[in-house]
Amino acid sequence: MNDKLKIGIMLGSTRAGRVSPQVGEWVLKKSQDTGEASYELIDIKDYQLPLLGEGKSDGIKRFKDKLNSLDGFVFIVCEYNHGLSGALKNALDHAREEWYHKAAGIVSYGSAGGVRAAEQLRLSLGELNVADIRTQVFFSLFDDFKDNQFTPRSVHLDNLQQLFKDVNKWASALKQVR
Numbered sequence: 001m002n003d004k005l006k007i008g009i010m011l012g013s014t015r016a017g018r019v020s021p022q023v024g025e026w027v028l029k030k031s032q033d034t035g036e037a038s039y040e041l042i043d044i045k046d047y048q049l050p051l052l053g054e055g056k057s058d059g060i061k062r063f064k065d066k067l068n069s070l071d072g073f074v075f076i077v078c079e080y081n082h083g084l085s086g087a088l089k090n091a092l093d094h095a096r097e098e099w100y101h102k103a104a105g106i107v108s109y110g111s112a113g114g115v116r117a118a119e120q121l122r123l124s125l126g127e128l129n130v131a132d133i134r135t136q137v138f139f140s141l142f143d144d145f146k147d148n149q150f151t152p153r154s155v156h157l158d159n160l161q162q163l164f165k166d167v168n169k170w171a172s173a174l175k176q177v178r
């Protein structure tokens with residue numbers, strides 16, 4: 001049980017021109033300070049997941065294997081039409097037990113901080129036995145981005161550190177449950 005926790009920072013968008021990699025990279029950089037867990041970026045685009053049930057891809061098994069290797073998640077969540085991106089919902093739907101009894105934090109962005117998409121994600125996480133922590137970091141498209149470049153305000157840093165602490169704590173506790 002001395003192994004470091006493994007937490008995946010999951011990019012929630014796959015479209016050309018997306019900003020989620022910028023947000024995910026920044027979160028990854030800040031996570032290096034926690035020391036308790038090892039964080040890595042997971043880009044669902046890399047797995048080329050077909051729409052559920054509409055095709056075969058070796059990416060499906062690779063995605064499930066990756067989920068199996070993780071103790072928790074930080075979801076990088078954008079908001080499309082007041083909800084989750086189809087890509088992230090499809091990725092959630094592709095696995096089941098692989099998600100179970102793990103912890104998650106949410107970092108969202110949008111015109112209203114992406115909070116509507118984040119709340120929608122929490123509903124699905126409940127069904128997947130993922131314990132989502134309360135602390136959330138939400139970025140404004142107006143104040144934390146300039147010309148599509150991510151320029152986060154320092155005011156978010158305390159919240160992000162709290163998110164890491166909570167995810168690590170719950171991921172550690174749920175490791176015992178699994």
Ligand SMILES: Cc1cc2nc3c(=O)[nH]c(=O)nc-3n(C[C@H](O)[C@H](O)[C@H](O)COP(=O)(O)O)c2cc1C
Nearest residue numbers: 013015017018019020078079080081082110111112
């Ligand atoms: C199809 C679509 C729908 C969108 N709907 C919303 C919305 O309802 N609320 C919002 O705050 N932003 C909305 N946006 C703006 C996105 O939040 C913004 O483009 C963000 O950068 C998307 O994340 P991504 O770049 O990682 O794909 C929408 C963008 C797209 C492409």
